Amino acid sequence: MIAPFSRIAASDPLRARLILLAGLWIVAIIAMSLLSPYFLRASTVPYLLQYVPVLGLLGLGQTLVVLAGGPGIDLSVGAIVSLVSVVVGALLAAGLNIWMACGAGLVAGALFGLINGVLVNYLGIPSLMATLATMFAYGGLALATTNGQPFSNFPAQFAWLGQGQTFGLPNAFLFVLLPIATILHVMLTRTVTGRHIIACGNDDRAAHLSGLDVARIRTGLYVLSGVLAAIGAIIAMSWFMAARPDAGKGMELLAVTIAVLGGTHIFGGTGGVPGAIVAILIVTTLQIGLQLANISAAWQLGVIGILLIGSVASIGGFKLRWRTSS
Amino acid sequence: MVFRMTGIVKRFGGLIALDHVDFSVEPGEVMALVGDNGAGKSTLIKTMSGAHVPDEGMMEMEGKQVHFRSPQDAWSSGIATIYQELALAGKMNVVDNIFLGREIRKPVLGIPFVDFAAMRKRTNELLRQLDVHIPNIDSWVESMSGGQRQGVAIARALNMDARLIIMDEPTAALAVAEVKKVLDFIKRLRSSGKSVVLISHNIQDVFEVSDRISVMRHGRCIAVRETKKTTPQEIIGLITGAYEVPAAA
Amino acid sequence: MTTLTDPRPGFRFVSPTASREIALTLTIIVVGALFSFASPHFLTVNNLVQTLRAGLELAIVSGGMTLVIIMGGIDVSVGGILAVSAIVIGKAYQAGLPVFAVAPIGLLTGTILGSFNGFLTAKLKVPPIVATLGSMYVFSAIMFLVIGGAWIAGLPGTLSPLVNGAVGYVPASAIVILAVYLSCWIILRRLPFGRHIYAIGCNEQSARLVGINVDRTKIITYAILGFLAGLAALLYVARMRNVEINMGTSIAFEAIAATILGGTSIRGGIGSLLGTLLGVVFIRIMQNGLVLVGISSLWETVIIGGLLIVVLTAEALANRRKGRPS
Numbered sequence: 001m002i003a004p005f006s007r008i009a010a011s012d013p014l015r016a017r018l019i020l021l022a023g024l025w026i027v028a029i030i031a032m033s034l035l036s037p038y039f040l041r042a043s044t045v046p047y048l049l050q051y052v053p054v055l056g057l058l059g060l061g062q063t064l065v066v067l068a069g070g071p072g073i074d075l076s077v078g079a080i081v082s083l084v085s086v087v088v089g090a091l092l093a094a095g096l097n098i099w100m101a102c103g104a105g106l107v108a109g110a111l112f113g114l115i116n117g118v119l120v121n122y123l124g125i126p127s128l129m130a131t132l133a134t135m136f137a138y139g140g141l142a143l144a145t146t147n148g149q150p151f152s153n154f155p156a157q158f159a160w161l162g163q164g165q166t167f168g169l170p171n172a173f174l175f176v177l178l179p180i181a182t183i184l185h186v187m188l189t190r191t192v193t194g195r196h197i198i199a200c201g202n203d204d205r206a207a208h209l210s211g212l213d214v215a216r217i218r219t220g221l222y223v224l225s226g227v228l229a230a231i232g233a234i235i236a237m238s239w240f241m242a243a244r245p246d247a248g249k250g251m252e253l254l255a256v257t258i259a260v261l262g263g264t265h266i267f268g269g270t271g272g273v274p275g276a277i278v279a280i281l282i283v284t285t286l287q288i289g290l291q292l293a294n295i296s297a298a299w300q301l302g303v304i305g306i307l308l309i310g311s312v313a314s315i316g317g318f319k320l321r322w323r324t325s326s
Numbered sequence: 327m328v329f330r331m332t333g334i335v336k337r338f339g340g341l342i343a344l345d346h347v348d349f350s351v352e353p354g355e356v357m358a359l360v361g362d363n364g365a366g367k368s369t370l371i372k373t374m375s376g377a378h379v380p381d382e383g384m385m386e387m388e389g390k391q392v393h394f395r396s397p398q399d400a401w402s403s404g405i406a407t408i409y410q411e412l413a414l415a416g417k418m419n420v421v422d423n424i425f426l427g428r429e430i431r432k433p434v435l436g437i438p439f440v441d442f443a444a445m446r447k448r449t450n451e452l453l454r455q456l457d458v459h460i461p462n463i464d465s466w467v468e469s470m471s472g473g474q475r476q477g478v479a480i481a482r483a484l485n486m487d488a489r490l491i492i493m494d495e496p497t498a499a500l501a502v503a504e505v506k507k508v509l510d511f512i513k514r515l516r517s518s519g520k521s522v523v524l525i526s527h528n529i530q531d532v533f534e535v536s537d538r539i540s541v542m543r544h545g546r547c548i549a550v551r552e553t554k555k556t557t558p559q560e561i562i563g564l565i566t567g568a569y570e571v572p573a574a575a
Numbered sequence: 576m577t578t579l580t581d582p583r584p585g586f587r588f589v590s591p592t593a594s595r596e597i598a599l600t601l602t603i604i605v606v607g608a609l610f611s612f613a614s615p616h617f618l619t620v621n622n623l624v625q626t627l628r629a630g631l632e633l634a635i636v637s638g639g640m641t642l643v644i645i646m647g648g649i650d651v652s653v654g655g656i657l658a659v660s661a662i663v664i665g666k667a668y669q670a671g672l673p674v675f676a677v678a679p680i681g682l683l684t685g686t687i688l689g690s691f692n693g694f695l696t697a698k699l700k701v702p703p704i705v706a707t708l709g710s711m712y713v714f715s716a717i718m719f720l721v722i723g724g725a726w727i728a729g730l731p732g733t734l735s736p737l738v739n740g741a742v743g744y745v746p747a748s749a750i751v752i753l754a755v756y757l758s759c760w761i762i763l764r765r766l767p768f769g770r771h772i773y774a775i776g777c778n779e780q781s782a783r784l785v786g787i788n789v790d791r792t793k794i795i796t797y798a799i800l801g802f803l804a805g806l807a808a809l810l811y812v813a814r815m816r817n818v819e820i821n822m823g824t825s826i827a828f829e830a831i832a833a834t835i836l837g838g839t840s841i842r843g844g845i846g847s848l849l850g851t852l853l854g855v856v857f858i859r860i861m862q863n864g865l866v867l868v869g870i871s872s873l874w875e876t877v878i879i880g881g882l883l884i885v886v887l888t889a890e891a892l893a894n895r896r897k898g899r900p901s
Contacts, residue, residue: 301713308712427782
């Protein structure tokens, strides 16, 4: 069973990663259902899928940013979620209607992403530091301008997005995450833009010499990451019916985890949407399952950490064994 | 015989970079290693310098068998390598680069402190010996000219007091006057009893300094000739395959 | 002989980080002056010493972080190392062990955890950001597992003179910080090991080719950071007399910010311990001063983020002008 797998791994590491992840997910499901009789019921599925959209959007955005290389990373996504929440909450408080407030939130997210993109790609600041700095700035702004106070005066219909269900599946999942994931996947694998993104991640000098505007492509992805974070913020607000200024705290690390676990190489060039989706499912399955079994958050964190290290280490280990044995 | 490799095989995935290579260097000789791009020259010297571990075969240093598991092993065995990329640390100065990995220590209460004064003195000596002009040895290496950087790399190898010095395309990026300095330096190494393995694309340089020439082609060492007894035409023919050679000479 | 880092051609005795150190010092003086005008309590011995004590952990950890970043790595799990070490220390005290036993145990815990990070990076070839992200999760998990949500309280303050005491007029905290930074400086600038750290940060491949044992250097450097985190944990427990779960969450990012503000380059190869210390001083003064002046301390993160952006932009533009690839 190992032999055919390593043959696939040789020819298409992404497909191999996908198979590995799917396997992991099945293992996770089995493990969770063993841990708790409540897990394997029909009602668990929508419950699980409700958690998925926010992290999913952030993970997808991160996947694309990392994919385009540089190396690229966006540590500020969590802070963007918080700051966009604050912007929307403030606009609502000022009397703007919900649609315009959300629209403004999306624009804000794009703007924050644009700042990141410019810092990294036009000023040449390494992405880790630039987005660390903007994480401080955005997160701090969110907390400082509201003094930590959430805003909770949302109109009742707003809950539809985050809390409602259609055909038994959560609305945010069905009408936001699924379409966006599909669009991104199609863009990445079938369109010219997608090919360009992967080219940038693979070898940006070659891409540049071939006429691609690497800086613009990468900046565009940071903008996209910001917009996706804004959408995530809106979903989160709809779910909690409150705009919390620390809404995104800690999310950036989970987003990077999802991207890396999903098979995107930290230096870019390899990776994709399906891997990220399965990674999100694994992470959420573990979280829900362990919660239902009343096992503390500690185990979830630990397992996620080990998965993260294991997923990258195994690539290294695979290659290592390769080079020395053949 | 100061160095010999026998039957060395090195594979990268499905590619056989070194195909049962036999290669030897005598004491006090300059051995040129020539061949077309992709023939295996770089892989050969990287195996000699410990950067690659061979898959098969044996290497001997002065009669004793050696296994280099890392560049450190090769340096300790007396093989100094000057890579084509020079392997210098750009944001460190001349003194630091020459002594990278072999800093002069001054133990104080058992703690090995770096002896900057001794290192600076030795650096000046080495640069003088090599006739390399560097106005300020505290400057960062990345701000220096190609010739100066080459000089620093050579000084580092010289500082090693090695028995065998490998030079990968030392004259490739140099001006004419600097090339002459390097060639004179190689001759001086030979007269002081050291051996040199020289990779070069420049047949003229090869014929000026070498004693023997090994030709590589497609991962095999197809011929070894004494420089005095061959001609540039024959060597070029061997490199390109115009002369087919049944086995290594 | 130069005291800090290597000079550039033309400037015989001025280090490349000198300009940043001077700028930071001036900024601290200006900001300090502003605060002392705005609040009579700022420039009092009592206040300054208190601030010093509160900043002890950050200062100690930042020193180690500087070494790691100069080497070209990064460690976002320091908070986790600190927390786990503190828990081990707490449990050791609770078990009745005397200080002479507890202190080495705490330091050893930190060192082991730090070496783990080094091992992941060096031997398993996991990129440092991913490795320390994963290990942060794992350490958090360990933390939760051991103490759940509870605190460990009522611990002995045997070591508290090291924090709260004084030698004559000089506060003990200052002595501890100076001792730590002096040791780090000796390691970095006076030992061959330090040369290797710079070399690896400059160009890891070259360092390897020249025969430097890169793996061992990396593991030891991360271990040093872990050791310092353990030391910080010891002093934290001595000061606060308890261990709680929220400690150390943001210390990693703050340490990174202090290091970068101080002139160390995120790419590695250039750094300044003096600059890091100044960075820590700046961060702590900001926090303290803002509170005294009546501005919410929540603005501190914004200011740090903004300053980081300014500093990074300046560095990027300077690199651009010198024609160096950014």
